[in-house]
Amino acid sequence: MISPKYHREIPQRYRLEAGKCKQCGTISFPPRLICPKCKSKNFETVQLSREGKILTFTIIRVGPDKFSKETPYVVAIIELNDGARLTAQVTDCDVNKVEIGTKVKLVFRKIQDEGKWGLHCYGYKAILI
Amino acid sequence: MIGIVGYGSYLPRYRIKSETIAKQWGMDSGAIKRGLMLYEKTVPAQDEDTITISVEAAKNALARAQIDPQKIGAVYIGSESHPYAVKPSATVLIDALGIGPHVHVASYEFACKAGTEAMYVAYSLVKAGEVEYALGIGADTSQGAPGDALEYSASAGGAAFIMGKEKVIAEILFTHSFTSDTPDFWRREHEYYPRHAGRFTGEPAYFKHITNAAKSLLEKSRMIPKDFQHAVFHMPNGKFPQEVGKKLGFSKEQMEVGWISPWMGNTYSGSSPTGLAAILDVAKPGDKIFMVSFGSGAGSDGFIFSVTDEIKYVQNLAPKLRDYLDDNKIYLDYGQYAKFRKKIIVNE
Numbered sequence: 001m002i003s004p005k006y007h008r009e010i011p012q013r014y015r016l017e018a019g020k021c022k023q024c025g026t027i028s029f030p031p032r033l034i035c036p037k038c039k040s041k042n043f044e045t046v047q048l049s050r051e052g053k054i055l056t057f058t059i060i061r062v063g064p065d066k067f068s069k070e071t072p073y074v075v076a077i078i079e080l081n082d083g084a085r086l087t088a089q090v091t092d093c094d095v096n097k098v099e100i101g102t103k104v105k106l107v108f109r110k111i112q113d114e115g116k117w118g119l120h121c122y123g124y125k126a127i128l129i
Numbered sequence: 130m131i132g133i134v135g136y137g138s139y140l141p142r143y144r145i146k147s148e149t150i151a152k153q154w155g156m157d158s159g160a161i162k163r164g165l166m167l168y169e170k171t172v173p174a175q176d177e178d179t180i181t182i183s184v185e186a187a188k189n190a191l192a193r194a195q196i197d198p199q200k201i202g203a204v205y206i207g208s209e210s211h212p213y214a215v216k217p218s219a220t221v222l223i224d225a226l227g228i229g230p231h232v233h234v235a236s237y238e239f240a241c242k243a244g245t246e247a248m249y250v251a252y253s254l255v256k257a258g259e260v261e262y263a264l265g266i267g268a269d270t271s272q273g274a275p276g277d278a279l280e281y282s283a284s285a286g287g288a289a290f291i292m293g294k295e296k297v298i299a300e301i302l303f304t305h306s307f308t309s310d311t312p313d314f315w316r317r318e319h320e321y322y323p324r325h326a327g328r329f330t331g332e333p334a335y336f337k338h339i340t341n342a343a344k345s346l347l348e349k350s351r352m353i354p355k356d357f358q359h360a361v362f363h364m365p366n367g368k369f370p371q372e373v374g375k376k377l378g379f380s381k382e383q384m385e386v387g388w389i390s391p392w393m394g395n396t397y398s399g400s401s402p403t404g405l406a407a408i409l410d411v412a413k414p415g416d417k418i419f420m421v422s423f424g425s426g427a428g429s430d431g432f433i434f435s436v437t438d439e440i441k442y443v444q445n446l447a448p449k450l451r452d453y454l455d456d457n458k459i460y461l462d463y464g465q466y467a468k469f470r471k472k473i474i475v476n477e
């Protein structure tokens with residue numbers, strides 16, 4: 001059962017809420033308790049940009065069970081326009097057309113199902129723009 | 130003045146052509162194109178459902194309304210493909226868009242008119258002064274059984290409308306609903322695909338309900354078809370809306386912009402709402418819009434809108450329906466389509 005963990009992560013997965021250090025401005029995503037740069041514990045909640053570019057990526061051709069029907073698919077490290085970096089699946093694309101530097105936009109998609117009886121788990125994925 | 134203050138639409142990128150489906154079942158695609166006027170339809174990606182479509186459409190509506198999401202006091206999603214049997218789709222949507230938690234939400238179901246139900250209740254709550262803004266959405270990833278006539282039409286997409294009193298882009302002048310117990314189409318609990326009564330879905334269901342709702346709406350408003358720049362009717366296929374519009378006295382030109390089903394299919398609860406979104410994308414201040422939905426079972430909701438000067442400031446703030454309909458299409462073969470729509474039995 002992944003419900004409690006899934007529920008805790010909703011602000012990040014649904015709304016891209018990050019922690020911005022009030023002392024040095026470093027953005028942490030997901031939010032941290034202590035700033036990795038200046039060790040401050042003083043954060044404000046900010047919403048990340050939904051656009052960015054692919055820094056690097058891999059093509060998954062043999063996926064884990066829950067994703068095996070979606071292969072081949074791309075998982076990329078994306079740098080958003082505000083500098084934050086995150087890992088996301090790149091959806092709705094020809095995997096052979098994805099390149100480093102390609103501009104992407106984050107959209108709201110279903111990430112996985114908890115079998116036939118469990119939760120539908122939602123979050124962000126990237127599409128090429 | 131009460132009406133729409135922001136609207137948005139969304140369609141998936143994937144498509145399947147009518148001839149691809151017809152080839153699979155040994156049918157004549159020419160008959161489908163001529164008879165039903167259906168050329169291709171949208172198909173949801175494996176990671177899309179009514180909730181994700183509603184979120185993307187509502188995101189576009191918020192971009193146009195330019196309001197604080199916290200001011201939205203009610204959210205209703207109409208669909209016959211809610212991902213959960215028990216858990217309202219809007220619970221996910223409000224958290225995705227920063228609405229609530231002080232908000233009233235509900236899921237509606239009424240075959241293809243659940244979207245206009247959501248719009249009507251959202252409008253009524255604002256009119257009653259219960260909430261400042263209310264969001265009504267129609268979205269579906271509709272089901273058509275393999276080999277059934279519905280397989281050529283059942284598609285995916287949706288539209289969202291924020292109702293309010295300030296900076297209204299389309300005032301709602303009149304509404305009228307017409308409902309009866311007409312068993313033309315249904316889906317029993319736990320059944321995967323709906324059943325329909327074939328040609329019975331035409332005259333006693335679709336045409337009777339739309340015609341009655343439309344005529345009452347015209348009487349109530351003391352308007353005639355010529356008073357409108359645009360008209361949109363529920364689009365179960367390409368043919369029916371053109372026929373019912375003609376019978377009511379509307380011209381092809383009046384129905385042209387909202388008539389998108391030949392290339393989109395029937396997005397069920399999102400059908401006439403996406404047609405309305407396409408109209409609002411190009412509407413001019415002063416335009417009058419006539420809209421009547423239809424949901425099997427059966428009922429119709431009718432609306433008369435009057436477009437205001439505010440429309441020109443919001444049309445370009447989010448993607449338009451034709452952007453989704455005409456651009457970046459990815460065509461599927463029948464095998465890919467069957468996999469996407471989970472029509473293939475696999476071991477878990």
